[in-house]
Amino acid sequence: MGKVFKAYYVWPRFPSLSLSGRACSLSCKHCNRVYLRDMIDVSSPDKKIKVCRELKETGAVGVLWSGG
């Protein structure tokens, strides 16, 4: 069986979540925290569960865990 490569458009079914919210201690020159602005803040355990449940109910098939 050959390898299968799956790619997803991020929105609306594979949204990006930021584990650090809007916070980032690195401030890379190419980003300076800008990427975090469009990610959903899931910086607490309660937010992670709440957001993932809501996304599942609205048709998300997965999420990208990211953050600063």
Ligand code: SF4
């Ligand atoms: S969010 Fe990521 S890319 Fe942006 S400044 Fe922080 S570590 Fe760098």
